[in-house]
Structure formats: structure tokens, C-alpha cells
Amino acid sequence: MTLFPRKLEEWYKTFTKEERNWLIIALIIALIMSTTTLTWHALDREHQVPVETMEVAPDVFMEKAMRFSMEYAGKVIPEGVDIYLAGVQFRWIPKELKLKKGVTYKIWISSGDVLHGFSLLGYDGTVYNVMVMPGMAYAVNVKFDKTGVYEIRCNEYCGLGHQYMIGKIVVVE
Ligand SMILES: [Cu+2]
Numbered sequence: 001m002t003l004f005p006r007k008l009e010e011w012y013k014t015f016t017k018e019e020r021n022w023l024i025i026a027l028i029i030a031l032i033m034s035t036t037t038l039t040w041h042a043l044d045r046e047h048q049v050p051v052e053t054m055e056v057a058p059d060v061f062m063e064k065a066m067r068f069s070m071e072y073a074g075k076v077i078p079e080g081v082d083i084y085l086a087g088v089q090f091r092w093i094p095k096e097l098k099l100k101k102g103v104t105y106k107i108w109i110s111s112g113d114v115l116h117g118f119s120l121l122g123y124d125g126t127v128y129n130v131m132v133m134p135g136m137a138y139a140v141n142v143k144f145d146k147t148g149v150y151e152i153r154c155n156e157y158c159g160l161g162h163q164y165m166i167g168k169i170v171v172v173e
Pocket residue numbers: 116117154155156157158159162163165
């Protein structure tokens with residue numbers, strides 16, 4: 001079989017009407033998405049996720065989270081105390097955080113082993129999503145305006161027990 005090079009006209013065809021219309025629609029969507037993203041970034045500084053990052057060895061962070069977990073087990077975490085939350089196959093340490101309503105807390109999140117995801121959904125539609133990489137800690141500022149129980153879910157597939165990786169935030173008066 002012999003291959004013949006194609007002529008330039010065979011490669012470059014002018015747009016059909018449908019192709020041109022789709023291109024215009026795609027450009028409009030891209031424009032709307034970039035505008036809303038930039039506007040949100042400028043207007044809502046408090047909900048930027050994460051607000052801070054730092055490098056940390058997984059075992060060092062795990063120890064911090066374990067110590068924090070033991071110190072505040074069953075207790076309401078006071079205002080101004082930084083929270084340390086570690087994701088590890090297949091649980092969160094601590095598995096439950098008791099927080100006060102209306103108080104802004106800084107939660108440091110990291111992983112003790114593989115890649116995890118921190119996903120927190122609020123009743124008011126607030127969503128926090130952070131990718132949790134081992135070796136990095138991410139700070140997220142959270143504030144709850146309503147009491148109740150909020151779930152922390154791992155949103156990055158991390159192994160066979162991934163679906164059981166559910167933490168809890170209990171917000172009290
Ligand atoms: Cu997971």
C-alpha cells in the first residue's frame with residue numbers, strides 16, 4: 001500500500017455554519033465562567049480554600065492530630081484554638097469535632113498516608129472542598145451559623161474503605 005500526502009485543501013476546510021455557532025457558544029460559556037470565578041475571588045476572600053498551606057511530614061502531622069484528638073475528645077473546642085484534622089485510611093482523626101456556633105475556626109488538614117479529599121457541606125449551601133495531599137497541610141476557615149451535625153466526607157477515592165471515611169462536626173450554642 002502506498003500512502004499519498006494529502007493536499008492542503010483536504011486538511012484545512014472552512015468552518016461550517018454549525019461549527020461556527022458551537023465555537024461562539026463555547027466562547028460565551030468560557031467568558032461567563034472566567035468572569036464569575038474572578039468576581040467570586042475578588043468579593044469573597046473569607047471563603048477562599050485553602051487560606052494557608054505549609055509543608056509537613058505525614059508522621060509529624062499525624063502526631064499533632066492524635067494529640068489534638070485526645071486533648072479535645074468530647075469537649076467543645078474554644079475560640080482561637082487551631083484544629084488539626086488528619087485523613088488516614090479510612091478515618092478522620094479526630095473523628096468528631098465539637099464547635100461553637102458563630103465562631104470562626106481555622107482547621108489544618110493533612111493526610112497521614114495517601115491522597116484524600118476533605119468535603120464539608122453546610123445546610124446553607126456552603127461547600128468546602130480541599131484536596132488533602134500527604135506532605136502538605138491546608139488551612140480552612142470555617143464558621144457555622146446554625147447548630148447541628150455536619151458531615152466531613154472523603155471525596156478522593158483512597159482505597160476499599162473509602163466510603164466509610166466519614167467525620168463529624170457537631171455545632172453547639
Ligand atoms: Cu477516601
